[in-house]
Amino acid sequence: MPLNLHATFTVDAAVELAVIERSGFVESRHIGSAVVMAADGTVVTELGDITTPILARSTLKPLQALASMQSGVPLRGAQVAIACGSHVASLDHMDVVEGMLKAAGVTEEQLQCPPDWPQDETARNWLVRSGRGKSKLAFNCSGKHAAFLWACTENGWDTRSYLEPNHPLQQRIRSVIEEYCGEGIAHLGIDGCGAPVAAVSLTGLARAYSKLAKAPGDKNSNARAATVATSMLDYPWAVQGRGESNTIVMDELGILAKVGAEGVLVMATRQGASVAVKVLDGNVRATTLVGLTMLAAAGAVEVPEVSSVLEKVVDSVLGGGRPVGKIRLGRAVSALLDQTLAK
Template sequence: MANHSTFTADDAVELAVIERSGFVESRHVGSAVVLAGDGTVVTALGDIHAPVLARSTLKPFQALAAMRSGVPLRGAQVALACASHVGSLDHMDVVEGMLKAAGLRESDLQCPAEWPQDEEARAWLVRSEIGKRRLACNCSGKHAAFLWACVVKGWDKHSYLEPNHPLQQLVRQTVEEYTEERSAHLGIDGCGAPVAAVSLTALARAYSHLAKAPGGGSGQLGDARAATVATSMLDYPWAVQGRSRDNTVVMRELGLLAKGGAEGVLVMATPQGASVAVKVLDGNRRATTLVALTMLAAADAVDIPEVARVLDDVVQPILGGGRPVGRIRLGRAVSALLD
């Protein structure tokens, strides 16, 4: 397969179906892989070697690159640098504090100005007649860390999103170090930053290394900065997405690293390094948490009753007239793992 394309439907499997009133109306196909803590493949569904644009699942490694540049991120700031946040007032306050510490302003951010997904914050911006803000962009924490790195290193702040910028070269080096795979392609993410294409296996491997870092990991991949990224995501899960959002709930309730990305990508990892990476081919993310947690449970990496409890909170029902009339359920390829 050419490096400028991900896998095709012919190489995918049925991961989940949407059932409405007893009728299956939609099917989500894709690929997924589970790795053991030592990096061996435990479960492979579909094509796990074709490249996928990893989107926001790369944010922890982008944050790590900023920290390697000397950015003194602490606590919730680290989590915000890794975040695809909903733009709550708390989220925007932390990012604003990052910019202030670096001697920067919101106008220095090159992510798009957006309305926050958080309803309270959006209402406040409407009432205040402030309108859309760059701080409310779900990637603002990452961009603030990028800019702070430029200040620390004396790099140009205006071109920090260019692929040949020293910071982006360090990001690519960090991603390839943790994935143990050369990036197959470099694209532009929704926020304007470069984004690498890597295989699902490599993406799961990267999160395995990251999750094990607080326990010492292996060599340079278990260094103190990587450990700080992993522990900060788990210590401040609200900052990584939002208090009732699926990634946050999984981290808070199960102690797993969990990070989703646009176009149906999701990665999770246990502290012991067992990991799962999922790509839904049509780009819809509504079934990713169900699939990922089920696959980890089937591999005995997480406790099934605990997973069931969390899934009740994060998997949305299928509604008709405002009441549940259906559900998202596992596709045949995933449900067979539980037999």
């Protein structure tokens, strides 16, 4: 029986990507699917179902930012990166977003993302001490929304309905997603920030990031796509936050990295090798381990470099405040690495 287009792939179509080991006992298992794509668009590695659509969540932000720029928004530097990002709302993050709003001639109140507390402790304490309370600037998608509003003011579009699927900006975003993913959108939902979110396949996501990552070195590529890729790597702190996994991967490996809610991660090297991961239980804690390992197994990045970064981004399993276990690769992924190391 074919899978309904309004549901992602099933447990039966997934593989074990990672396990959580505590005190020598496998406590939890993360199952899902993943794909590695070569720079020429061919599939190198396929684990589980990589063709059934998933809601791509925040991994779509670079494409949404690209659509805003194609709509005339003059984003530069950290503004581009934060429009692509899911930031922790540090004071620096909120300053960048506030500057975007000022340049667009709009106010924080016009943002249609919900108000939130910063994930960043310093910024959260400042909002508490100042009596300001939750802020829309602190929502992790505020950079994307600021770019959306700026696109509206640049084109004379209605700023109150910018999240509606029939809004000119959202129509352009859908076109960009389909162009870069190389496939049609299977379903359109509402993301956590209130914006439309598209369902596409892992293969489509990997294809889109491959195109973005190669853009700076391809004279025939879209110049704004090149700006997106370059800015994410030049300002990785603005994409997530200092000390956060995506930022560390981009800063130390020069690999585009973007996490999405519900267990989604996409990464791509400058040469265009890419990986897309979806963990079915929605937990992101194993995604970077799985994604980087699969890129290393495919020869897209050196194993020692990956190992050094993973030591910094993969959390320990704690008991009484000390390490008592670890997140480790599932058999399907570890076998790929073993084959590479044996060569």
